[in-house]
Amino acid sequence: MNTLSKSRELFKERARKALTKKSTYGPDIDLEPYIRKHLESSSLETLNIRDPKIQTRLESVGVDVSETGRSGSYYQVDWKIISYYSRIPGVKVLTLEDALENYWDVIKDYFWKAIPVDRDKYTATVELYGRGGYVILVDDGVKVENPIQTCLLMYTRNILQAPHNIIVLGDNAELHVITGCTFLKEPSGIHLSVSEFYVGKGSKLTFTMIHGWGLQQHIRPRTGVIVEDEGEFISHYIVLSPPGTLQTYPTVKLRGRDSKAYISSVSVGLNTSIMDIGAEIILEGRRSIGEIVSRSLGRDKSTITARSRIVGLGRESKGHIECMGLLLSDSAVIEAVPQLSAQTDDVELTHEASIGRIAEDEIYYLMSKGFTYEEAKSIIVRGFMSIEVKGIPKTLRNMIENVINIVSSKL
Amino acid sequence: MYALEVVDLTVSVSGKRILKNVSLNIKCGEVVLLLGPNGSGKSTLVQTIIGNPKYRVESGKIIFYGEDITKLPMEARVLKGISLAYQIPPKIRGVKVRDLIVHMLRKRGKTKNIVSELEEYASLLKVQHLLDREINVGFSGGEMKRVELLLTLMQKPKLALLDEVDSGVDVENIALMGKVINEHLVGSGASTLIITHTAQIAKYVKADKAYVMINGSIKCEGDAEKIVKTILQYGFEKCIKCLGWKL
Numbered sequence: 001m002n003t004l005s006k007s008r009e010l011f012k013e014r015a016r017k018a019l020t021k022k023s024t025y026g027p028d029i030d031l032e033p034y035i036r037k038h039l040e041s042s043s044l045e046t047l048n049i050r051d052p053k054i055q056t057r058l059e060s061v062g063v064d065v066s067e068t069g070r071s072g073s074y075y076q077v078d079w080k081i082i083s084y085y086s087r088i089p090g091v092k093v094l095t096l097e098d099a100l101e102n103y104w105d106v107i108k109d110y111f112w113k114a115i116p117v118d119r120d121k122y123t124a125t126v127e128l129y130g131r132g133g134y135v136i137l138v139d140d141g142v143k144v145e146n147p148i149q150t151c152l153l154m155y156t157r158n159i160l161q162a163p164h165n166i167i168v169l170g171d172n173a174e175l176h177v178i179t180g181c182t183f184l185k186e187p188s189g190i191h192l193s194v195s196e197f198y199v200g201k202g203s204k205l206t207f208t209m210i211h212g213w214g215l216q217q218h219i220r221p222r223t224g225v226i227v228e229d230e231g232e233f234i235s236h237y238i239v240l241s242p243p244g245t246l247q248t249y250p251t252v253k254l255r256g257r258d259s260k261a262y263i264s265s266v267s268v269g270l271n272t273s274i275m276d277i278g279a280e281i282i283l284e285g286r287r288s289i290g291e292i293v294s295r296s297l298g299r300d301k302s303t304i305t306a307r308s309r310i311v312g313l314g315r316e317s318k319g320h321i322e323c324m325g326l327l328l329s330d331s332a333v334i335e336a337v338p339q340l341s342a343q344t345d346d347v348e349l350t351h352e353a354s355i356g357r358i359a360e361d362e363i364y365y366l367m368s369k370g371f372t373y374e375e376a377k378s379i380i381v382r383g384f385m386s387i388e389v390k391g392i393p394k395t396l397r398n399m400i401e402n403v404i405n406i407v408s409s410k411l
Numbered sequence: 412m413y414a415l416e417v418v419d420l421t422v423s424v425s426g427k428r429i430l431k432n433v434s435l436n437i438k439c440g441e442v443v444l445l446l447g448p449n450g451s452g453k454s455t456l457v458q459t460i461i462g463n464p465k466y467r468v469e470s471g472k473i474i475f476y477g478e479d480i481t482k483l484p485m486e487a488r489v490l491k492g493i494s495l496a497y498q499i500p501p502k503i504r505g506v507k508v509r510d511l512i513v514h515m516l517r518k519r520g521k522t523k524n525i526v527s528e529l530e531e532y533a534s535l536l537k538v539q540h541l542l543d544r545e546i547n548v549g550f551s552g553g554e555m556k557r558v559e560l561l562l563t564l565m566q567k568p569k570l571a572l573l574d575e576v577d578s579g580v581d582v583e584n585i586a587l588m589g590k591v592i593n594e595h596l597v598g599s600g601a602s603t604l605i606i607t608h609t610a611q612i613a614k615y616v617k618a619d620k621a622y623v624m625i626n627g628s629i630k631c632e633g634d635a636e637k638i639v640k641t642i643l644q645y646g647f648e649k650c651i652k653c654l655g656w657k658l
């Protein structure tokens with residue numbers, strides 16, 4: 001047995017033991033029926049990715065279907081890989097299988113290193129039954145201007161989609177990734193994903209993720225990020241339309257000195273959806289800085305739990321949490337759980353949290369500038385949702401603004 | 412011709428009667444001062460004129476250029492040409508001053524020269540550095556007032572209601588705002604109602620007439636200069652006694 005199959009067997013062994021291990025947070029999902037269906041059906045329904053209807057759906061989650069403004073892309077539908085490429089020398093866009101097969105020497109240091117394979121039944125399922133996932137490798141010193149886009153799309157009814165993604169930036173590299181995830185036909189099935197990101201010394205990775213789901217879907221992404229000296233990780237997550245249930249809790253370890261992380265999320269709760277969206281930053285390195293910003297918008301009978309945790313370990317490290325909720329209905333529930341933990345005496349950790357409904361005075365103020373009640377409300381909602389994410393390219397910022405405009409006008 | 416006629420207006424807020432039989436008028440192009448101590452009902456009056464639904468008209472009328480607007484919704488009054496600069500505007504997260512102004516003008520069908528006009532007025536009022544900030548978030552008192560005045564100027568109103576433009580503003584900035592009000596508001600033919608309890612702005616803007624409101628009623632009406640002088644000298648309390656006003 002070569003080292004790949006040996007290690008893989010060890011991971012699978014651990015995964016099997018964790019198959020019944022529930023997640024700490026979020027409603028528990030019975031994966032059995034999905035796994036059974038996954039094992040039974042070998043063929044996929046056929047689909048034409050160039051179908052205008054499908055292209056419109058892709059655009060709704062920020063995908064540049066023309067690809068002109070992109071440095072590369074990766075498309076996966078259900079568990080089938082449709083296409084992947086990189087236009088930039090020094091940047092590889094691969095599938096997980098491809099990367100394991102041909103780049104094991106590189107990958108072995110990152111595969112299940114930022115997240116334990118036996119974290120819970122969802123990570124275990126990805127290891128045992130998952131297929132696909134993108135692997136992006138960026139060489140030292142390569143700075144990529146235009147983003148790479150990755151699309152994980154769900155098509156077949158009650159499908160199990162479980163990709164394992166890995167992004168590795170060498171030293172002094174820069175990469176922007178935009179990920180759009182949505183269903184193409186039926187909003188049903190389970191999306192589990194594992195994403196392990198590694199940001200080398202002096203490198204910068206920005207990750208913009210836009211999700212548009214439907215109520216029969218259950219989403220459990222698992223993300224782990226490690227950042228080295230002077231590295232920077234910026235992530236912006238937008239849930240435009242919610243699934244039935246979603247639970248995620250990305251963990252960023254700022255291992256290096258002077259490293260930075262900024263994690264923001266905007267989530268819109270509709271119908272009876274239940275979302276538990278968290279983030280954790282571990283300030284390990286000296287002078288590391290972490291910030292978590294979240295905006296939760298609750299309509300109908302939706303429930304959103306916004307968790308955030310910053311742990312200060314490194315000397316002179318700093319962290320800040322800003323957590324805001326806006327209720328648009330009497331039956332929606334928003335819960336904010338900010339948590340700060342300082343484990344040395346010279347860290348500086350702060351947080352601000354607020355939940356409320358739209359202040360009448362703000363509406364009347366805008367009406368006094370000539371807007372109708374509805375217009376005023378939508379201006380306030382849009383403002384609430386528009387977090388200014390610094391450090392991402394202008395094209396992405398405009399794209400985010402567009403999707404937020406469309407969504408807020410419908411609320 | 413009157414730009415504004417407030418006729419025998421009685422107004423309540425959350426069930427509490429605040430204004431009692433208030434009558435006041437402004438001729439076209441006139442500058443009128445509304446003076447009065449804290450809590451006398453000045454803001455209530457302008458909020459009622461602009462149509463803030465929180466303020467309920469129990470009786471009386473508001474007439475704008477001959478048209479009874481007492482029952483018109485707020486945004487309709489604004490589109491007819493009434494503008495209110497708030498005493499204390501709320502902050503609105505995520506909404507930039509520039510974007511709000513552009514949106515506000517587009518809504519009125521204006522598309523040309525928005526940017527150049529905005530730059531011009533913003534530089535007159537020294538608020539260029541605020542255009543890309545979230546509205547009123549972290550603004551100083553004086554900055555808030557200047558941005559409110561900017562929004563009013565950009566609306567090119569027929570009737571401008573300026574609620575305490577001068578309170579909490581330093582001397583230089585009161586002079587600056589006074590100059591802008593003279594040249595660009597009064598100078599453009601707008602009728603203007605200026606609320607003030609310190610009368611500071613009256614040093615820079617020449618008013619045609621003044622009203623004094625006390626405890627929800629108009630207690631005095633007359634020559635602006637005389638009234639301002641008396642109030643500055645004696646204060647509202649003494650002024651009431653000396654003139655034999657009844658509270």
Ligand SMILES: Nc1ncnc2c1ncn2[C@@H]1O[C@H](COP(=O)(O)OP(=O)(O)OP(=O)(O)O)[C@@H](O)[C@H]1O
Nearest residue numbers: 424425427429448449450451452453454455456608
């Ligand atoms: N929403 C409200 N609920 C209850 N009372 C109110 C409300 N709004 C105003 N009032 C009361 O009405 C009275 C008049 O208030 P108003 O703000 O009109 O005074 P003002 O003359 O503008 O005072 P200032 O000079 O301090 O700005 C005050 O006693 C105030 O407390």
Ligand SMILES: [Mg+2]
Nearest residue numbers: 453454498575
């Ligand atoms: Mg007032």
